[in-house]
Amino acid sequence: MSTQFFHQDERFVRDFGVLSQFGATENGGVHRLAGSAADGEQRRWFTELLESEGFRVEFDQVGNQFGLLELAAGAPYVVVGSHLDSQPTAGKYDGAYGVLAAAHAAFRLAAEWRSTGAVPQYNLAVVNWFNEEGARFKPSMMGSSVYTGKMAATAALAVQDPDGVTVSEALQSIGCMGSGTGPTAAYCAEIHIEQGRSMERDGVTIGLVDSNWAANKYEFVVHGEQSHTGSTVIADRKDALLGASMLVVAAREIADRFPGVLHTSVGQLNVYPNSPVVVPSRVNLLLDLRSADEAVLAEADQLLHDRMLEIEQAADVRIEKGSSHCWPVMPYQPEGVDLAEKAAVDLGLSYRKVKTLAGHDSTNMKDIVPTVMLFVPSVEGISHNEHEYTRDEDIVAGLHMLTDVVRRLCDGELDARNS
Ligand code: GLV
Ligand code: MN
Ligand code: MN
Secondary structure, three states, X not given: OOHHHXXXXXXXXXXXXXXXXXXXXXXXXXXOOOOOHHHHHHHHHHHHHHHHOOOEEEEOOOOOEEEEEOOOOOOOEEXXXXXXXXXXXXXXXXXXXXXXXXXXXXXXXXXXXXXXOOOOOOEEEEEEEOOOOOOOOOOOOHHHHHHOOOOOXXXXXXXXXXXXXXXXXXXXXXXXXXXOXXXXXXXXXXXXXXXXXXXXXXXXXXXXXXXXXXXXXXXXXXXXXXXXXXXXXXXXXOOHHHHHHHHHHHHHHHHHOOOOOOEEEEEEXXXXXXXXXXXXXXXXXXXXXXXXXXXHHXXXXXXXXXXXXXXXXXXXOEEEEEEEEXXXXXXXXXXXXXXXXXXXXXXXXXXXXXXXXXXXXXXXXXXXXXXXXXXXXXXXXXXXXXXOOOOHHHHHHHXXXXXXXXXXXXXXXXXXHHO
């Protein structure tokens, strides 16, 4: 590794420390929901960082933040990045690592092209997708869903948080409401922490993501009837929280029928009126089922729907199905995986093919352009948790890997493979 690269690596780790201060929590994590003040602060910092390296920053119609370097006049872009928003009391690597690595990879490539005078075949866009997490505004992966035409911008902008603030209002309040549809992509790349244990267990530094797990995410509303917890006899109760609790347990019991190949959870439960001495009349909950095997997912989904009918009877409630957000198992383009494998071999980095269990913005992007998704290991697989951790040597190795992959994409290496 050259001395110059060494200094650049140190600068990357230092910049990551600075980025991790936005919305920092006392246990070493971050709390920066999409469109919050902390999100606004980190976005302003990121704009300054990109501009200081000669990139032009623009926001599109749903607040996706792009740092653009146009060297090949009129050519489409290699779009590389991830998301800076986080879950509540979250880890500092999820998304943010991929955004900063994209920026630093782009800075290195820009410097290379400046010094050699080479003109890449494609332009380069660093991206910070808006609201990947879906924690404050549902659904998740909102910015990339609009960019890829899976969700209408008007629908996204009208989504409200639990306090009734819309996406549009939140974006305006942090000065990130842009216009237009962003740069045209030719290729996409994203790097992310694995958020699981498999790479750490196998001792590999780079994960080449070849497909994603399928997911069915549902919003359910359990309707009961408000009454007195003391005076209403049990036979008369329509307890929405009892019905919701039975759904929570059903989700787990269904997962237990498919050990290791099905993940289910209820991550959010809103109880109304959530008051002492009141049998709840309504519970909104979010339940998700995920598998790499679509047949397993379909069977589990049917079991869930059968259980819903039983729960309605047993708890004397009505379960309404609200919005859903589902995606199938989809491979990443094999030629992109091959290109990444070549980069890993050339850099002498250990690697393995992996699947992503979580959704990512690249899961959307790969449906419109060839997309390369890379992972670095997560210590103990901890994620969506303040103790999420990836070692500095791994984030730096991932940066080298991403830089090489993006260089190849900008040089049109995948065009050559496609032709
Ligand atoms: C991301 O949005 C996920 O649900 O994994
Ligand atoms: Mn993420
Ligand atoms: Mn996440």
